[in-house]
Amino acid sequence: MGKTLNTKNCRFTFTVFIPTYNRAHTLGRALQSIEDQTFDDLEVLIIDDGSTDTTRSLVDKWRKKAHFPIQYYWQKNQGKHVAHNNALQRAKGFFFVLLDSDDMLHPRALERLKYHWDTIPDDDKPFFAGVEGLCVDSRGNVSRDKYPFDVMDSNYLEIAKKYNIMGDKKNAIRTEILRQFPYPHFQGERHMRDDLIWKRISMRYKFRYINEPIQIIEYQPDGLSADVFSMRMRNPQGFRYYYLEEINTYSALTRRYLRFKYHAKFVRYSLHCGVGFFQQYREVRSKFLWLISVPRGVIGWLEDRAKMFHRKL
DSSP: OOOOGGGGGGSEEEEEEESSSSSSHHHHHHHHHHHHHHHEEEEEEEESSSSOHHHHHHHHHHHOOSSOOOOEEEEESHHHHHHHHHHHHHHEEEEEOOOOTTTOTTOOOOOOHOOOHHTTTTGGGGEEEEEEEEETTTOBBBOOOSSSSSEEEHHHHHHISOOOOOOOOEEEOOOETTTTTTTOOTTTTOOTHHHHHHHHHTTEEEEEEEEEEEEEOOOOSTTTTTTHHHHHHHHHHHHHHHHHHHHHGGGGGGHHHHHHHHHHHHHHHHHTOOOOOHHHHHHHHHOOOOOHHHHOOOOOOOHHHHHHHHHOO
């Protein structure tokens, strides 16, 4: 890890990755926020996850007028996490920035991310994955919590489990690091929790966290967060996988009451996947925590089944 990390060694400083699915009505706004950036050494990489609207024609128009290069690829609808994996294979930037197609970058976002990266001593940079800042709404209100200090070096696990910092955040991550942590994909499922990757990165790398706005968010009525229950029920293998890793790898860092909760969720999603108690028992590290959480997990599974029947899912 002793090599010198220089953003000039890559074709661009930033790859701004936009995954999109039938968001022609908001994608232009996202692209305009990139056009308005005070830092312009960047490329835009759009992965269209099977859109059937006018997304392609909108991108064609932007390609002709934008001051930055735009890569556009269409894929069969497989989910944001698959689009993320595909984008990493095509990115040419030193940093990789994810921008949802219904959100916007703050005008100085890239400038400030680059500035704070440059303040990290060169000898320390190999130990850092990148820089992370805040998400705000259109009025400038921060999404949930700020960081304990305006500038601090830490990792996702410490931020989430020690400081209990909640809310959406936005980061620029070294592309070469993200390529080491692809999202797992389960056939037929279209969602995987983002923080699965953030936790894995935290085991090896730090971030510089800053209390500055990076992304302007606006939740859409039909976005991923609009119907969380349906999303979970359609992706049980991904959630089972997530909670198995949570309880086996990060349990020592987790508050005691959450350890029980996460074991119960593992039981719940395992049952949705048709995975019985004997296999669950073999997979978990803490047999005791698993055993006492089984009743709560079974109740959660039964409640889900009743709700699915009522909603005809």
